[in-house]
Amino acid sequence: MKKIYISMAVALLSACAYAGGYRVALQGQKQLAMGHAGVAVINSAESVFFNPGGISFLEKKVTISAGVSPVISNIHLQNSQYGWVEKADNPVATPFNVYAAVKVNDWMSAGIAVYTPYGSGVEYPKDWEGSHLVNNIELQAIYIQPTLSFKINDKLSIGGGPILAIGSVNFNRNIDRAITDADGNRSNVSIEDSGVTAWGYSVGLAFRATDDLTLGFSYKSEMKMKAKDGKAEFRNLPSTYPLNTDNTTFNATLPLPAELAVGAAYTINEKWMVAFDYNRVYWNAYEALDVTFSNGQESHNPRNYKNSSVYRFGLQYIASERFTIRGGYYYDESPVQAGYFAPETPRNDSNNFTGGLSFNVSERFAIDAAFLYIHFDEIDATYDHYQENGKNVPFGGTYKNNAFVPSLGVSYAF
Amino acid sequence: MKYNISFLILSGLALVACEPEFDKSVDDAGFYSSGEADFSNYVAVGNSLTAGYADNALYLQGQENSYPNMMAKQFSHVGGGDFVQPLVADNNGGLLAGGTKIAEPRMILVFEGATPAPGTLDSEPTTDITNHIEGPVNNMGVPGAKIYHLVAEGYGDIAGVGSTANPYFVRFASSSETSVIADAAAQDPSFFTLWIGNNDILSFATSGGVGEDRTGDTDPTGYGENDITDPNVFAAVYNQLLTALTANGAKGAVANIPDVTSIPYFTTVPYAPVPLGEAEAAQLNAGYAEYNEGVMLLASLGMLSEEEAQRRQIVFQAGQNPVVIVDEYLTQLTNPLSGEAIPNFRQSTPSDLIVLTASSFIGTTVGDDPLQINGVSVPLDDKWVLTPEEQELVSNAQTQYNATIKALAEQYELAFVDTQAMIQQVANGGIPYDGGMLTNAYATGKAFSLDGVHPTAKGYAMVANAFIDAINDKYKSTIPKVNPGAYPDVLVK
Numbered sequence: 001m002k003k004i005y006i007s008m009a010v011a012l013l014s015a016c017a018y019a020g021g022y023r024v025a026l027q028g029q030k031q032l033a034m035g036h037a038g039v040a041v042i043n044s045a046e047s048v049f050f051n052p053g054g055i056s057f058l059e060k061k062v063t064i065s066a067g068v069s070p071v072i073s074n075i076h077l078q079n080s081q082y083g084w085v086e087k088a089d090n091p092v093a094t095p096f097n098v099y100a101a102v103k104v105n106d107w108m109s110a111g112i113a114v115y116t117p118y119g120s121g122v123e124y125p126k127d128w129e130g131s132h133l134v135n136n137i138e139l140q141a142i143y144i145q146p147t148l149s150f151k152i153n154d155k156l157s158i159g160g161g162p163i164l165a166i167g168s169v170n171f172n173r174n175i176d177r178a179i180t181d182a183d184g185n186r187s188n189v190s191i192e193d194s195g196v197t198a199w200g201y202s203v204g205l206a207f208r209a210t211d212d213l214t215l216g217f218s219y220k221s222e223m224k225m226k227a228k229d230g231k232a233e234f235r236n237l238p239s240t241y242p243l244n245t246d247n248t249t250f251n252a253t254l255p256l257p258a259e260l261a262v263g264a265a266y267t268i269n270e271k272w273m274v275a276f277d278y279n280r281v282y283w284n285a286y287e288a289l290d291v292t293f294s295n296g297q298e299s300h301n302p303r304n305y306k307n308s309s310v311y312r313f314g315l316q317y318i319a320s321e322r323f324t325i326r327g328g329y330y331y332d333e334s335p336v337q338a339g340y341f342a343p344e345t346p347r348n349d350s351n352n353f354t355g356g357l358s359f360n361v362s363e364r365f366a367i368d369a370a371f372l373y374i375h376f377d378e379i380d381a382t383y384d385h386y387q388e389n390g391k392n393v394p395f396g397g398t399y400k401n402n403a404f405v406p407s408l409g410v411s412y413a414f
Numbered sequence: 415m416k417y418n419i420s421f422l423i424l425s426g427l428a429l430v431a432c433e434p435e436f437d438k439s440v441d442d443a444g445f446y447s448s449g450e451a452d453f454s455n456y457v458a459v460g461n462s463l464t465a466g467y468a469d470n471a472l473y474l475q476g477q478e479n480s481y482p483n484m485m486a487k488q489f490s491h492v493g494g495g496d497f498v499q500p501l502v503a504d505n506n507g508g509l510l511a512g513g514t515k516i517a518e519p520r521m522i523l524v525f526e527g528a529t530p531a532p533g534t535l536d537s538e539p540t541t542d543i544t545n546h547i548e549g550p551v552n553n554m555g556v557p558g559a560k561i562y563h564l565v566a567e568g569y570g571d572i573a574g575v576g577s578t579a580n581p582y583f584v585r586f587a588s589s590s591e592t593s594v595i596a597d598a599a600a601q602d603p604s605f606f607t608l609w610i611g612n613n614d615i616l617s618f619a620t621s622g623g624v625g626e627d628r629t630g631d632t633d634p635t636g637y638g639e640n641d642i643t644d645p646n647v648f649a650a651v652y653n654q655l656l657t658a659l660t661a662n663g664a665k666g667a668v669a670n671i672p673d674v675t676s677i678p679y680f681t682t683v684p685y686a687p688v689p690l691g692e693a694e695a696a697q698l699n700a701g702y703a704e705y706n707e708g709v710m711l712l713a714s715l716g717m718l719s720e721e722e723a724q725r726r727q728i729v730f731q732a733g734q735n736p737v738v739i740v741d742e743y744l745t746q747l748t749n750p751l752s753g754e755a756i757p758n759f760r761q762s763t764p765s766d767l768i769v770l771t772a773s774s775f776i777g778t779t780v781g782d783d784p785l786q787i788n789g790v791s792v793p794l795d796d797k798w799v800l801t802p803e804e805q806e807l808v809s810n811a812q813t814q815y816n817a818t819i820k821a822l823a824e825q826y827e828l829a830f831v832d833t834q835a836m837i838q839q840v841a842n843g844g845i846p847y848d849g850g851m852l853t854n855a856y857a858t859g860k861a862f863s864l865d866g867v868h869p870t871a872k873g874y875a876m877v878a879n880a881f882i883d884a885i886n887d888k889y890k891s892t893i894p895k896v897n898p899g900a901y902p903d904v905l906v907k
Contacts, residue, residue: 074433074434076433076434076435076436078436078439078440079440080440080445080894081894081895081897082894082895082896082897082900083440083446083488083491083893083894084440085436085439085440085441129900177849177899177900178872178901178902178903179902179906180902180905182522182535182905182906182907183505184474184475184505184902184905238525238905238906238907239907240524240525240526240906240907241525241906242525242527242528376434378436378437388848388849388850388899389849389850391849391850393848393849393899394848398436400434400435400436401434402433402434
């Protein structure tokens with residue numbers, strides 16, 4: 001036992017762990033500890049997210065899980081051509097998850113999930129070298145997903161439900177690289193909107209191939225978050241500048257891409273279980289971030305994301321009645337293509353290391369802890385599609401990023 | 415539970431250890447090389463260009479974006495120390511002396527509708543020269559200084575402001591007796607830059623050549639403010655400056671003098687700025703008929719050449735017309751019958767350079783008399799135009815100054831910055847930066863501030879890069895350049 005803890009901690013220390021796009025895969029403490037693999041792991045209410053088809057296979061009548069996962073992320077960027085280095089001072093984001101599943105009868109279960117699969121919080125020093133692209137950004141989307149699951153037979157179960165997404169955005173950047181007010185303060189614009197809603201759905205299927213092997217499939221549809229008449233505030237513009245900026249509003253659309261998961265979980269023996277997931281995220285929906293202002297101004301920001309894959313692997317060891325220990329790894333491909341590496345989501349491919357444990361306080365109540373370390377290799381990258389006088393002006397340098405996510409939750413079942 | 419606690423502690427440790435580190439950080443010693451130079455104590459000596467003067471004033475943002483300050487930031491990667499500037503009190507620009515305004519605030523672009531025009535910031539200066547800055551300061555750029563001022567003792571004496579002293583030097587001079595070069599040398603610089611001599615021709619040029627060419631007069635104490643400095647005086651003082659700056663083995667960079675004809679102050683107002691209709695032209699021609707005939711008559715009497723008489727013919731037509739100017743280099747004529755002096759009028763040609771400030775003067779009327787239009791029915795004084803003869807005086811002196819600077823740079827083994835070639839390129843096509851092209855087009859070219867003489871911050875970044883290139887080349891250093899596109903240009907009200 002002790003050995004395992006120590007080796008986990010050592011792995012943590014030596015690797016000093018970090019996650020593409022603005023997807024935040026932190027939807028459950030048990031599965032996060034297993035590399036966030038779980039489409040075929042059906043043992044808690046976390047399945048309402050991971051595979052809505054699987055919850056009618058849950059044994060307990062009622063299962064509830066809830067947790068938070070504070071994200072501590074670091075972005076360092078340096079440019080050796082001009083000799084500068086900057087660090088983003090990112091606010092700690094707090095994705096959360098609440099799941100419940102109830103056995104209605106022998107062949108049907110109902111569930112509800114509230115979770116935050118997309119978000120971003122990046123804050124650079126004001127007026128920094130890349131301030132014409134972003135000073136700060138805060139994005140959040142909360143998904144609310146009621147779910148029904150039906151056991152077709154002992155081997156096959158299906159399910160699904162609608163998703164209501166509620167999003168908010170707060171984004172500030174300078175108008176360009178030069179313009180200031182009469183006193184030399186950089187002109188900037190903030191856009192802010194909250195309570196933006198969109199509808200989508202989630203479906204899943206679980207197949208118990210054998211007593212030991214479960215296969216899973218799930219799919220969440222794309223949702224387009226359309227901010228309409230959000231608040232746009234222009235600051236420090238020259239007072240004689242021929243542009244009306246009073247009571248300006250904006251419209252913009254941000255896609256929350258569809259995600260496919262397939263996977264398998266194999267119970268080796270009473271103590272050990274392994275799980276593999278493959279995720280495909282349909283990021284090609286994110287072509288550009290276009291903002292249209294009510295005063296006629298337009299901001300066109302090509303993103304040109306590509307679809308990306310995530311390969312997940314997790315391991316679970318039931319050490320005792322009290323303790324279950326988990327570990328995992330996943331490789332997360334970045335959806336960002338060369339030349340589109342924008343500082344608001346500077347994500348390259350990442351190696352992700354996870355671990356965690358559950359402590360069963362009682363037969364019904366457990367505490368679930370997990371950690372995630374996201375390691376990005378150092379990368380030389382630029383965003384080339386910012387324009388000045390009709391000319392692309394690349395911005396970038398060498399990025400070195402990481403993130404650390406401790407995650408804590410509770411689960412209750414009876 | 416014991417295990418849980420140790421797990422939490424170890425997790426905590428991991429958290430602390432989680433700041434990412436670059437394989438090679440630009441902040442690491444050795445990432446860039448100082449080569450053979452020592453940048454630990456950099457002192458910049460010069461005039462307004464070194465001070466960061468722009469938009470006809472010295473103001474905070476201009477100082478922040480002075481080329482020496484940009485360079486000092488880059489020098490910090492190669493062992494450079496603090497770089498202290500004699501910061502003014504505000505972003506307005508302008509000066510007070512004991513509460514009395516002695517210099518105007520900066521210029522700013524003002525939109526009236528969709529059309530921008532230069533104006534003066536309507537804020538009052540708050541920088542009073544009686545507030546003395548305890549030095550030493552690394553940026554010893556003194557706006558208005560000519561070369562011989564740098565060695566002039568008492569140039570920072572507040573009692574001499576308005577005559578022998580300079581209000582900008584008063585602010586940070588170590589004593590009322592000292593000179594700029596004495597204060598610079600006293601700092602024992604390990605590295606210096608020297609860009610001086612611009613005003614020795616520029617004030618003559620910007621005043622439209624109203625001063626005198628002092629070539630041959632080696633006593634600068636008798637020079638007027640708009641005079642051209644004698645090239646021998648220039649050479650002697652330049653040598654004296656370098657002797658003082660290199661006394662302790664300092665290395666450095668010197669820059670030559672750009673062509674005054676490259677800057678927007680002289681290239682913005684066209685030689686033919688006057689739009690006229692047919693009737694107006696005929697009326698004006700009638701008004702000048704007597705002058706035209708008189709000059710031709712005197713030419714036939716042999717009192718001036720036929721060619722000059724042709725040059726002095728004043729003829730307007732429908733469309734864009736040249737202005738009428740007073741040219742002191744024309745033959746002084748008198749009416750042989752009455753003995754009255756005949757004025758030295760001619761019309762401007764593409765060879766004349768009309769100064770920027772004339773743009774708001776040409777076309778105005780004298781005493782609200784619609785018939786007395788400046789530049790048309792009322793000829794422009796000497797001060798509005800730099801004639802070809804005056805341009806030649808300027809370029810003769812400049813050529814000799816630049817030969818001196820080049821030769822002394824070699825003699826003292828210093829980095830040499832060819833700002834003349836650089837500004838020529840700005841004027842002939844432009845210098846590219848990542849967001850466009852820096853040209854000498856007034857306000858829109860982004861290289862020159864609204865005074866038409868001093869660079870914008872983007873322009874100063876281009877200057878800093880020229881210095882850095884020359885320094886890297888000379889001393890085998892690898893100092894990173896600055897990005898002109900990241901700096902502001904013309905400020906808008």
